[in-house]
Amino acid sequence: MISLKGKVALVTGAASGLGAASALLLAQHGAQVVHADLKPWPEEDWHAIDVASEAAWRELVSHIVAKFGRLDILVNAAGISLEGDTVLECTAETWQRTMAVNLDGTFLGCKHAIPALSAGGGGAIVNFGSVLSQVGDGNAAAYVASKGGVRLLTRSIALHCAKARNNVRCNLVCPGYILTPMVEEWLKGLPAGARGDLEARHPMKRLGRPEEVAELVLYLVSDEATAVTGGEFNADGGFTAW
Amino acid sequence: MIQQEKGNTAMARFDGHVAIVTGGASGIGRASWQRLADEGATVVVTDIADRCEGLDDLGARGLFVQHDVRSREQWQALVETVRGRWGRLDILVNSAGILREGTVEDTDYETWRQVMAVNVDGTFWGCQAAIPLMNDSGGGAIVNVSSVSGLKGDAELAAYDASKGAVRLLSKEVALFCASRNYPIRCNSVHPGVVETPMVTTFLETMKLSDVADWSQPIGRLIRPAEVAGMIAWLSSSAASLVTGSEFTIDGGATA
Numbered sequence: 001m002i003s004l005k006g007k008v009a010l011v012t013g014a015a016s017g018l019g020a021a022s023a024l025l026l027a028q029h030g031a032q033v034v035h036a037d038l039k040p041w042p043e044e045d046w047h048a049i050d051v052a053s054e055a056a057w058r059e060l061v062s063h064i065v066a067k068f069g070r071l072d073i074l075v076n077a078a079g080i081s082l083e084g085d086t087v088l089e090c091t092a093e094t095w096q097r098t099m100a101v102n103l104d105g106t107f108l109g110c111k112h113a114i115p116a117l118s119a120g121g122g123g124a125i126v127n128f129g130s131v132l133s134q135v136g137d138g139n140a141a142a143y144v145a146s147k148g149g150v151r152l153l154t155r156s157i158a159l160h161c162a163k164a165r166n167n168v169r170c171n172l173v174c175p176g177y178i179l180t181p182m183v184e185e186w187l188k189g190l191p192a193g194a195r196g197d198l199e200a201r202h203p204m205k206r207l208g209r210p211e212e213v214a215e216l217v218l219y220l221v222s223d224e225a226t227a228v229t230g231g232e233f234n235a236d237g238g239f240t241a242w
Numbered sequence: 243m244i245q246q247e248k249g250n251t252a253m254a255r256f257d258g259h260v261a262i263v264t265g266g267a268s269g270i271g272r273a274s275w276q277r278l279a280d281e282g283a284t285v286v287v288t289d290i291a292d293r294c295e296g297l298d299d300l301g302a303r304g305l306f307v308q309h310d311v312r313s314r315e316q317w318q319a320l321v322e323t324v325r326g327r328w329g330r331l332d333i334l335v336n337s338a339g340i341l342r343e344g345t346v347e348d349t350d351y352e353t354w355r356q357v358m359a360v361n362v363d364g365t366f367w368g369c370q371a372a373i374p375l376m377n378d379s380g381g382g383a384i385v386n387v388s389s390v391s392g393l394k395g396d397a398e399l400a401a402y403d404a405s406k407g408a409v410r411l412l413s414k415e416v417a418l419f420c421a422s423r424n425y426p427i428r429c430n431s432v433h434p435g436v437v438e439t440p441m442v443t444t445f446l447e448t449m450k451l452s453d454v455a456d457w458s459q460p461i462g463r464l465i466r467p468a469e470v471a472g473m474i475a476w477l478s479s480s481a482a483s484l485v486t487g488s489e490f491t492i493d494g495g496a497t498a
Binding site: 001155156158159162163165175176203204205208209212213215216218219224225226227228229230231232233234235236237238240241242 | 255414417418421422424435459460461462465466469470472473476481482483484485486487488490491492493494495496497498
């Protein structure tokens, strides 16, 4: 089985959903996990961070390196999807906040983590895209734009790191609709039958579980995936196959 | 870091699973059956060659069948052999493949047909033959070996590119078919970059050094067959339960 023993991993959005499932699975495979989320959490190695704040990133990465002496893995799972996100409804505030968290947050995380990953001899970054990094939706203008941005940012980072020969890999995970608190909350506001319609958009006819996405994250950050960089990997029940 | 659990009582990932791996005498196919077997699988290894080194060490957990993947009849016979002997099939890795150089202008029809017959027909007949037994076994996973050449073009590889593009979409078709029929079978394609296999190194020997440099991948090295086998094993495992109809690249950034 995959072992991450001796590795230090930073996971954003770690309080819920895909971030929480990823943090848990990485820890179960031996990683020392540092959890970061917007929400404060009264436990050791839980950090409140607004990923859109560059100062917060600088501080968190310095803290990790000071405390553990290294950083090996970064999982940028923090993300938001706001209401009222059709191209006509989307306000400047919604647009900017979505871009700030999903895209700026991923950029800043990579920018400030890469020197630490590199200093330890290399490492792995997993960024969270979505099937909506690859196809449009019609109801998610800012979200789709932000996730499409993360997709190409990931490729750009992978090429930069390959060129720098710093042994840092960077890949994108593209989940379909997963039963996270974010999606469950969203479904509550929709008419009855919406969940069935959403399930039917996935050939497997079901929504995914966070643990299933976490398995893909685990594979990509592990030494199993040493030749894998700049790729995008779907865990979507076939959503993008048709 | 992979810890093999040899000689202890912990369940290995593929204990009790039966896998067919084509093109198993060398390269990615060989690394794949070795990895699946290391983790407990019984492996039925096929190749156009008449033998496969090392398989005997597995005893009853290994079987070699000389097999021409182009033949629908041979595929049906192979799957019947597996059904008769083990009564189940959990994993199919369609790894048999050939590479022939040639542009769209200078590729003759015979070469074109040869590449299509092995790479595309072989994969197609394999999926067709395997699905019923996999479904009877309660489900399974098919991994088809495509290439970065199934994702982007190359002026010198007309037939190979077309064949690997076909494998990519055939894999999605198989995934959607199985999902639509509620067969618990997943199907995905893997897209390796330049891997250190006999097929590729033989090909590279025919090229000028400057061409080889053009082929080099952003990470600056060839990919090892065992690395591709690791991805194939992951896709074959229950960890990939949500993954179907997808294309998994392992190319050191070549398609980034």
